[in-house]
Amino acid sequence: MDGAPIYSLNEGQLFQPASNAKLFTTAAAIALLGPETTFETKIVARGVMDGATALKGDLVLVGGGDANLSGREIPYVAPALGPKLKKGAPPPPEVDPLRYLAAMADQVAATGLKVVNGDVVGDDTLFPWEPYPQDWSIDDAVWGYGAPVSALTINDNQIKVTVSPGTASGEPATVVVDPAVPSYYTLDVSVTTGEKKSGSHVQMERALGSKVLRVYGSIAVDSQPDEEEVAIHDPAEYAAMALKGMLEGRGIVVTGKARAVHVQLVETKGFSKQVSEPIPSAVFDGRTGCTVVADGPRLPINESVLASHRSVPLGEDTVVTNKVSQNLHAEILLRQMGPFSPSASCKGTLAGGAQVMRAYLTTRVGIDKDDFVFFDGSGLSGHDLVTPRATARLLQYVSTRPWFVEWKKSLPVGGEDGSLAERFGKAPLKDHVFAKTGTLGEARALSGYVDCASGRTVIFSIMVGNHLPGTSDDREVMDKIVAAIAAAN
Numbered sequence: 001m002d003g004a005p006i007y008s009l010n011e012g013q014l015f016q017p018a019s020n021a022k023l024f025t026t027a028a029a030i031a032l033l034g035p036e037t038t039f040e041t042k043i044v045a046r047g048v049m050d051g052a053t054a055l056k057g058d059l060v061l062v063g064g065g066d067a068n069l070s071g072r073e074i075p076y077v078a079p080a081l082g083p084k085l086k087k088g089a090p091p092p093p094e095v096d097p098l099r100y101l102a103a104m105a106d107q108v109a110a111t112g113l114k115v116v117n118g119d120v121v122g123d124d125t126l127f128p129w130e131p132y133p134q135d136w137s138i139d140d141a142v143w144g145y146g147a148p149v150s151a152l153t154i155n156d157n158q159i160k161v162t163v164s165p166g167t168a169s170g171e172p173a174t175v176v177v178d179p180a181v182p183s184y185y186t187l188d189v190s191v192t193t194g195e196k197k198s199g200s201h202v203q204m205e206r207a208l209g210s211k212v213l214r215v216y217g218s219i220a221v222d223s224q225p226d227e228e229e230v231a232i233h234d235p236a237e238y239a240a241m242a243l244k245g246m247l248e249g250r251g252i253v254v255t256g257k258a259r260a261v262h263v264q265l266v267e268t269k270g271f272s273k274q275v276s277e278p279i280p281s282a283v284f285d286g287r288t289g290c291t292v293v294a295d296g297p298r299l300p301i302n303e304s305v306l307a308s309h310r311s312v313p314l315g316e317d318t319v320v321t322n323k324v325s326q327n328l329h330a331e332i333l334l335r336q337m338g339p340f341s342p343s344a345s346c347k348g349t350l351a352g353g354a355q356v357m358r359a360y361l362t363t364r365v366g367i368d369k370d371d372f373v374f375f376d377g378s379g380l381s382g383h384d385l386v387t388p389r390a391t392a393r394l395l396q397y398v399s400t401r402p403w404f405v406e407w408k409k410s411l412p413v414g415g416e417d418g419s420l421a422e423r424f425g426k427a428p429l430k431d432h433v434f435a436k437t438g439t440l441g442e443a444r445a446l447s448g449y450v451d452c453a454s455g456r457t458v459i460f461s462i463m464v465g466n467h468l469p470g471t472s473d474d475r476e477v478m479d480k481i482v483a484a485i486a487a488a489n
């Protein structure tokens with residue numbers, strides 16, 4: 001833990017970190033933003049009130065970069081510590097993924113508003129509209145783990161699509177979308193029910209930019225339902241449509257439509273050039289005049305806040321991000337650092353966040369500038385590269401920070417939770433490996449801390465790339481390396 005090297009092999013070679021990138025993003029975010037930082041989502045009346053009950057103008061849902069407008073339970077609870085169901089008891093009802101949006105709709109209704117002579121607008125302009133970082137694979141954009149990044153995030157910017165077999169072979173299967181926001185996606189379904197033991201062969205496709213979701217294939221009559229998380233194409237628009245329906249359900253008439261408003265990126269320097277520019281040291285000492293990160297833009301005179309929701313503290317979201325390897329949340333954290341960049345004009349740009357993180361890692365953590373390059377915050381970009389020694393250096397540095405104990409709690413625990421729930425499940429490693437996994441194509445990574453036979457804790461970083469697909473031999477060897485480290489130290 002003091003940084004003294006024990007063993008190294010190709011420690012200066014660059015590898016794709018995959019989700020090990022989240023170690024860097026979450027550490028920088030906690031260091032610069034603080035674990036207690038929260039973000040606010042607002043519903044504002046943008047226009048003129050006609051009496052006490054009618055608005056001449058738009059009702060605007062303003063995103064503040066809250067990643068947890070969802071049904072997720074926070075604080076994160078490891079599965080082993082969650083409530084135990086009695087044998088034969090039905091599972092508890094699922095939490096409404098739009099519960100916070102519904103609560104804000106209740107707040108609006110409580111003001112007495114009855115008519116909106118305008119649109120319901122989803123405003124995500126806190127971040128420029130950069131939904132996909134460089135080298136995100138085009139086929140990832142269909143799925144929840146590749147959902148577009150927005151300052152107005154709703155239900156992790158994904159919907160659950162469930163395909164269930166009919167009651168007999170040859171019947172059409174049923175497809176259910178949750179949350180059910182009418183008219184957002186058009187379903188093109190051609191799924192049949194197959195014979196017993198024929199398995200599930202359901203496929204889903206959506207062209208980039210399209211709102212037509214094609215679901216096709218077959219599912220056996222005796223198969224369990226096929227559940228998939230599908231990305232929402234435009235989260236701000238989706239949130240506006242959901243809110244409009246909720247308001248109408250509460251007796252509020254909306255004469256206009258639901259729509260989104262985005263702001264386009266205007267930076268012309270190019271990503272790599274901007275990221276490499278230095279950052280004044282005052283930024284890292286907390287002396288920055290940009291307050292948009294936590295508080296959002298100031299309201300014009302003709303706007304009034306009708307409802308609001310405050311997020312959980314950033315530290316609690318960091319636990320979710322690392323435990324379940326939540327890509328979208330890591331991307332939002334990176335953009336929340338963007339306003340610290342002098343060239344980002346108090347906007348949460350992707351390049352601005354990457355610039356700030358790079359400056360933090362080189363000037364404060366002490367990582368060599370040639371030992372890493374990040375094009376995103378989650379590790380989903382195939383352009384990301386990092387050396388094992390850079391990762392080990394980060395892990396050693398954060399162990400000296402006052403927020404280390406809380407940050408370490410965000411790491412998956414061997415045999416217990418997160419992405420390590422099914423690994424290191426036996427003594428002596430169970431409950432004694434605290435590490436972040438990474439998987440991207442044929443790249444694998446595992447970095448963190450292990451309690452060793454001597455009683456001391458050792459830092460490790462193991463990375464592998466370009467192995468043959470269709471095998472998990474690399475992962476099995478990595479786990480054996482961790483076991484060897486623990487036994488020998």
